[in-house]
Amino acid sequence: MRNTLENATPIKRYSIKEEVANGITHGLGVLFGFVALTILLVLSIMKKEPLSIVSFSIYGSCIILMYLSSTLYHSIPHENVKKILRVFDHSSIYLFIAGTYTPIALLTMDGALRIGVLVAVWSIALFGITFKISTYKKMDRFKKLSLGLYLFMGWIAVFTVKPIIQTTSFRFFVWILVGGLLYTLGTIFYAMKKIPYSHAVWHVFVLSASVVHFLGIFLYLA
Template sequence: MSCGIVDPDIKFSYKNRRAGKGEAYEPTQHEHVANTISHAIGIGPSFIIFYFYMLNEAHRELQHILMVIYGIFTTTLFISSTVYHLFELLYRSRNLHRKLRYYLHICDRASIYLFIAASYTPWLTLRHCGYPGLNLKWMIWVFAILGILYQYNFHEKYKTIEIILYILIAAGPSIAIFSMNDRSGLDMMIIGGMAYAIGVIFFKLDGILAFAHAIWHIFVLIGASFHTYAVYAFLLGPDKNNPVPDV
């Protein structure tokens, strides 16, 4: 007679136990599938939006270049995440291709830094900013490179530091907002940023909430959608308040 006591070592079908200190969470097969699909659905729409809409709406060469950068690194975010989680789905349970999966994970995390930099670049370049913004449009890429170097050297070793780095690099450049002469569209950027911030909560709930990582992916999709719409609606085309210089 069990008397209602549940064996803590029994694995649930939709989530496993929370990882202990120094351990990595072991997703269930259901979670691997959800992790893969939840970002795979972003690849096609991101490519279509950037190639058929944003590039066509770009006005003059500078906007076109910025949209290429923005489109490449946004789509790369979804592709790298999907490929990594697909390999985890196919090979983790059999413990195959460990080194390849390790480097795919690094690429997945590195693409987040590049995505953050690419998301800020159109705003910091096409909007007239004060002194902070003028420097941040190149410093954000330096921060991204430093984040990638950190990821390569200390991957999964200091998870709290890693989260703090993402938050600082994602939130820090927002100070340039206060020096912009035109703030139209920034409300959409703030909503997108809030979606990412809420998603981070689920990023830390593996083993507590089933499909927590896939839910984090969904919030990334929501945040990227708001940011992409803001760029498309408020930064592209002729802008008398922020004229694009000849390149």
């Protein structure tokens, strides 16, 4: 196992200050995840809505898992442990995206569309995680493919504009759209590896987008 990890793709080294910034920005995301999960669960339990309870539980848990994986990855310096956590960090992004889609699909869609969207996003998530685990020795070789898959998965929502607006409102779709744009703009900084603190800036975009999506879900689906 040790030799296998040593042969894995070398991890980009950030300065100590950069890693502190990386850890703090997504450490705040962990706190946000617990707050979001608590608020949404309390509201859905008070209303006695089983579907909301299930969808918000999945959504909130995926938020926490993604931010926790990222925080641990950037906070633990041990090289071999870091290589393992990197797989968790990258894989949890797929769960995070699928988890965000879950309440939207369950609470704004019906019939074949609901099933189709859920099957699509969770199938892509399963494929992405399996791919990350099976290629962890050369993750950087496929980073563009992974980024493209994240973006494709995130923008599946454009195919569901009409039913979302019909069930909720155009304003809800605007919240989802703004969040998606923030994630997408953030990838610009994610790609700027040579600029100091660019990764922390990417984290800020991700956290901001998460908050925007939560507010949309809280205002229109909770």
